Amino acid sequence: MSNVTSNDSKMVVEAKNLGVGYGQDLLWSGANICVGQGEFVAILGPNGAGKTTLFRALLGNIQILEGDLKVFGGAPSNARSQIGYVPQRRFIDSEIQIDVREFAMLALLGGNFGPVSRAKKARARQLVEESLRLVGAEEFIGKRIHELSGGQLQRVFMAQAMARSPSMLLLDEPLANLDMRAGANLAQAISDLVKSHNVTALLVAHDLNPLLPYLDRVIYIANHKVATGTPDEVFTSENLSRLYGMSVEVFRDDRGRIAIFSELEGGNHH
Numbered sequence: 001m002s003n004v005t006s007n008d009s010k011m012v013v014e015a016k017n018l019g020v021g022y023g024q025d026l027l028w029s030g031a032n033i034c035v036g037q038g039e040f041v042a043i044l045g046p047n048g049a050g051k052t053t054l055f056r057a058l059l060g061n062i063q064i065l066e067g068d069l070k071v072f073g074g075a076p077s078n079a080r081s082q083i084g085y086v087p088q089r090r091f092i093d094s095e096i097q098i099d100v101r102e103f104a105m106l107a108l109l110g111g112n113f114g115p116v117s118r119a120k121k122a123r124a125r126q127l128v129e130e131s132l133r134l135v136g137a138e139e140f141i142g143k144r145i146h147e148l149s150g151g152q153l154q155r156v157f158m159a160q161a162m163a164r165s166p167s168m169l170l171l172d173e174p175l176a177n178l179d180m181r182a183g184a185n186l187a188q189a190i191s192d193l194v195k196s197h198n199v200t201a202l203l204v205a206h207d208l209n210p211l212l213p214y215l216d217r218v219i220y221i222a223n224h225k226v227a228t229g230t231p232d233e234v235f236t237s238e239n240l241s242r243l244y245g246m247s248v249e250v251f252r253d254d255r256g257r258i259a260i261f262s263e264l265e266g267g268n269h270h
């Protein structure tokens with residue numbers, strides 16, 4: 001199950017028997033992951049399973065303890081300039097009285113408005129306006145960043161990442177704390193971005209269902225192991241029971257939505 005090959009000829013992520021962790025302690029191991037250019041992939045699993053840690057490995061920020069990981073065909077640390085990373089939900093201090101466009105420009109200008117040339121600033125402004133438009137956030141231009149709702153802020157973070165024209169986006173829980181409609185809208189916006197720009201998006205989530213219509217594959221991390229494949233391949237009772245080492249049942253309703261129940265009542269529900 002875990003050894004899935006993408007149809008896309010251009011591999012963005014290739015992990016072979018990968019094991020990562022902190023110090024010498026493995027958090028998960030034996031991961032065989034292939035992600036092609038232009039795929040939309042969700043990373044799921046319980047709290048503390050090591051989803052963010054996978055992002056750290058892809059960014060070359062932690063040592064590989066076992067196996068091999070290639071990003072854009074080389075060492076992860078050589079691929080950073082091609083990656084747009086949006087870390088787990090960040091809050092904006094209400095003291096920050098900066099407007100949305102300037103906030104988005106900070107990422108491009110390295111937070112330094114002083115010694116930057118006029119031409120560079122003008123270029124950054126243009127790139128940021130284009131990417132705000134791209135993620136459906138142009139209407140926030142002119143607003144102050146602290147005035148935005150959680151869902152609106154997520155779009156600005158995405159625009160910030162897209163302004164650098166990355167080939168891959170790593171989005172850590174962008175749907176957290178969004179209501180159902182905002183979550184569905186953002187999932188659709190990310191899917192549109194993936195298709196229109198052939199960008200690869202890896203997204204950590206706790207709720208699979210808003211993403212299901214758009215996903216090419218999922219990476220499921222639990223119990224120190226990693227399963228990858230299409231949602232239909234990964235989300236079977238047999239597969240999740242094997243992964244968790246206990247009885248897990250997967251149900252689908254008539255709209256294809258998935259619910260997961262384990263021996264531990266109140267376990268993992270999607």
Ligand SMILES: Nc1ncnc2c1ncn2[C@@H]1O[C@H](COP(=O)(O)OP(=O)(O)OP(=O)(O)O)[C@@H](O)[C@H]1O
Pocket residue numbers: 022027045046047048049050051052053054
């Ligand atoms: N710098 C670190 N040093 C040591 N252990 C760490 C470090 N960062 C994270 N961990 C541990 O690694 C484990 C996995 O963390 P990670 O953030 O990858 O989980 P996650 O699946 O993203 O969790 P969540 O869904 O709660 O965000 C956790 O037990 C965490 O405490």
